Amino acid sequence: MAKTNFAYEKRQRELEKKKKQEEKNRRKAELKNNPGLAQEGEEDVAEGEASGLAPDSE
Numbered sequence: 001m002a003k004t005n006f007a008y009e010k011r012q013r014e015l016e017k018k019k020k021q022e023e024k025n026r027r028k029a030e031l032k033n034n035p036g037l038a039q040e041g042e043e044d045v046a047e048g049e050a051s052g053l054a055p056d057s058e
Helices: 006-033 035-053
Strands: none
Touching: 006 035
């Protein structure tokens, strides 16, 4: 049976975390430069939450 390469797996996890963090930072910078985008995104989230909070009473 083959041995697991823990160092490789750890490096892949680290790279994935780094990629996600860079994407998050890029989105934050984009919202900071374009404040109008933040308001549009918040409205979309609010509409989604409102529809999810009102279950049918049937």
